[in-house]
Amino acid sequence: MTKNSIKELFSKAHELYNKKDFEKAKEVYEEILSFDRKNVEALVNLGVILKALGDRQTAYQNYVKAINLNPKYIFAYNNLGNLLKDTGNYKAAIQVYSDAIKIEPKNFHAYNSLGMVYEKLKDNNKAILSYKEAVRVNPNFAKAVNNIGVILYKQKKYEESIGIFKIALKIDPKYYELYSNIGACFNKLKKYDEAIDALNIAIEKNPKNGGAYTNLGNVYNKLYEYKKAAKLHEKSIELEPNGSNAYSNVGTSYKYLGQVKKSIDSYKKAIELDPNFVNAHFDLSTMYLAKGDYKNGWEEYEWRFKKEEMIPHIIKNKDIFSKPMFSGTEDVKDKTIILHSEQGFGDSIQFIRFLPKFKEKFPCKIAVKCRDELKELFKFIEEIDVLTHRNEATPEFDYHLPIMSMPKLLNMKTNKDLPKQNPYLFALKDxxxxxxxxxxxxxxxxxxxxxxxxxxxxxxxxxxxxxxxxxxxxxxxxxxxxxxxxxxxxxxxxxxxxxxxxxxxxxxxxxxxxxxxxxxxxxxxxxxxxxxxxxxxxxxxxxxxxxxxxxxxxxxxxxxxxxxxxxxxxxxxxxxxxxxxxxxxxxxxxxxxxxx
The missing domain is CATH 3.40.50.2000 (Glycogen Phosphorylase B;)
Incomplete structure (x- = not known):
């Protein structure tokens, strides 16, 4: 096979790839490699095709083989790093991108990818440093500038984030997604008019940007215009059927429109697309609980501890959360379970009623650590063996359990399973x-x-x-x-x-x-x-x-x-x-x- 014929095959494969005809593109690259097994470009390109077809293992082997054949072939490193990043092998991905940078110090794509890995690891400081390095190497790399803005958004630094997005927009005025990001920031700042203006520009510039529609829908959710919000989220889904955020957001619109079934179905679809979508799980739980479906509701409600808002609470009470959470299956005879307050005062007051039934089912020593202002109120609950508040030392215990998890372990399925004692809290005359x-x-x-x-x-x-x-x-x-x-x-x-x-x-x-x-x-x-x-x-x-x-x-x-x-x-x-x-x-x- 001549060089010209190989060149023609590369051109043909590239055309097939652009048409998303991956199977035929694969055949062409395999044909090239049958004549030249050491063609690193064909090996890497075939790896890209294999990854698209879901054969990540063989793709990995192709990239490694290409690097062994030519340790300075930078595209092999970039693609191998991307594969490792996408499969969650972040430590290895960092090493591969770092190797790429050593070979080519001005490889701004590798710096950007490195930043994305650090983001996945929630190391925002290193992520920002990597993105800044990408911009230092290539000041016109608007994508890396945008990524810095996204981190600032996640850190709730919305004003700073807007400033960064505007810088990226100056670099690349056709980077229309930035208008959508700016609109999302204004939404968080409750500057709804500015948010609507920015998002309308995003949609005008790119009518097929599904993210802009759902961001605009979120603004109208905040403005209580749920019908308008639902239509925007539905448009986003039409454009991007695999967008889990749009399904979750339209679920919220349906919730406030009183369309319970459509809301539940939307949250379930969001979870189907992203099984670890924490807020969708939590919102689904509230829909189940509101309609009295406690069996499904309590199960989904456990996702509350993965919500971002709960992280400070968990860190503050790490002495409790560092020990195992009681699942209901452990032998707790002669053991101590500590029940602890979570969320608001009302939640603890509402759910402490389950304690007598809980102790009856799980005969163990019960310690309770509640918010300070509740201690005197809870002193009259006979089933509590040790009572402390948050500013006191945590008593010795074997397992912990959040107060609001009791009904799940008691298998509460309907309102008939509610404890009958009434009243269940008491007060001395003052x-x-x-x-x-x-x-x-x-x-x-x-x-x-x-x-x-x-x-x-x-x-x-x-x-x-x-x-x-x-x-x-x-x-x-x-x-x-x-x-x-x-x-x-x-x-x-x-x-x-x-x-x-x-x-x-x-x-x-x-x-x-x-x-x-x-x-x-x-x-x-x-x-x-x-x-x-x-x-x-x-x-x-x-x-x-x-x-x-x-x-x-x-x-x-x-x-x-x-x-x-x-x-x-x-x-x-x-x-x-x-x-x-x-x-x-x-x-x-x-x-x-x-x-x-």
Whole structure:
């Protein structure tokens, strides 16, 4: 075979590869190698074809053979490194890219690939250094500049990230994906108009950029325009059917549109495409739990500990998480299991109810490590053998278990499996918090805000002003149960002479519980105050957003979790007027108090 005929075969193979006709391209490269077994270019190109066909092992062998034949053939190193990176063999990939750089110090592609490996290893500092080296070698390499911006985005340095993306855009004005990245940053900064402008440019410049559509859909999710968001995510899926993010995002749009089945199917599709998609697993769990499918719900809910938001909690409590988590199969006779608080106060209050059944099923010593403000409240739970709070030393234990994992190990499948004890938390009478009973008057405790770090904060809270008709009633004494800076709303609205404020005495939840037991009614936003009232079996009315947290279900005025609770649901998202009108009507029907 002549050199010209081999050259023609290379050209033919290249054309077939561009047409994605990998099988025929493979045959052509094999034909070349049948005449010239030491042709390193054919070996490497065949490796690329084999990788595309899923034969990674033979591709690996081809790359190694090419390097052995010609230790300075840089394309073999680049492709071998990419193969190792794609298969998760990061340590070997780093070595291969480093070897490539030694051979060709100005190999900016190798520096960029090295940065991508360090990103996979979550070593962002080394990743940024590698990307900077790529840019130093080739100042016009916009891709590496973009990658620096992406890391800054992951680090939540959104303003800095925008600046880097704009630099990349100056280098390559046709790098239209950068507009999409800039839009995503503005979305995180809650600068929605700027986000929409940038993403519309991204779509205008490249109408086939699926990522831009789903980023724009995310903005409209934030703006509560779920129909518009869903259409954008659907367009993204149409363009990129294997995009797991778009499926997860449209699942959220469907969730808030009340399309439960479509939401679940979308999250499941996202997981099918990316089995380790943590947020999709977690969001799917909340959909199952909201509809009462506890069997699937608790299983998926375990993914919460892989969420990015939980990493600081795990690091802070590494003395607990460093030991094995109880799976329900270990022999725990004469052993100690430590139950520990996670997430918010309300979560611990809601789920501590499972402790008696848990100890009955798993007869062992129970230690509980809770958030500081819960310790006094939990002292009355007989099943706790050792009780500490987070600022105290962790007691000796053999296994740990997050409080919210108990129902999974108890095999809770339906609401019928909920513990029947009611109330399940108790409070001692506190003379400092005694409430004077006045004839013709009732005593109501109110709470209008929630933890700013909690899920769906914006949707579940409302303005204190909604309570004004109740506050002004001469038949109601109103007590504030709102602690923290939000309690300053009382002064801002001029209610300090109308609302009874003893929050300086509410130093922990046992104190709040003592006050609650004195009240005729609690009206609270979806926060720990509502859970505490329910756990104490104190009458509590809870105004809820249209699509509330999973634990309140999707419909109904009552909840099996708290028999003393009544739920008041929004009919229209973000509209509280009709909710509070229903509360005023209920005050009249229950207490004969007319609210003007």
């Amino acid at each position: 003379k400092e918090l005694e409430v004077k009973k006045e004839k013709g008057k009732i005593n109501i405790g109110i709470c209008w805000s929630a933890s700013i770090t909690g899920e769906s904060y914006d949707g579940k809270v409302f303005d204190l002003k909604y309570f004004e008709p109740i506050i002004n009633s001469n038949k109601i004494n109103v007590y504030t149960l709102q602690v923290g800076p939000e309690n300053e709303d009382i002064k801002k609205l001029g209610f300090e002479d109308k609302i009874i404020d003893v929050t300086d005495k509410l130093t922990d939840f046992s104190k709040t519980a003592s006050l609650m037991k004195e009240l005729d009614l609690v009206i609270s936003s979806d926060t720990s105050v509502a859970h505490l009232a329910g756990a104490l079996d104190v009458p509590v009315w809870i105004p809820l957003q249209k699509v509330p947290d999973w634990r309140w279900g999707n419909r109904g005025e009552t909840t099996p979790w708290y028999p003393s609770a009544k739920l008041f649901r929004q009919k229209t998202s973000r509209v509280w007027d009709s909710v509070f009108q229903s509360i005023y009507d209920k005050l009249f029907s229950n207490f004969k108090i007319k609210i003007k």
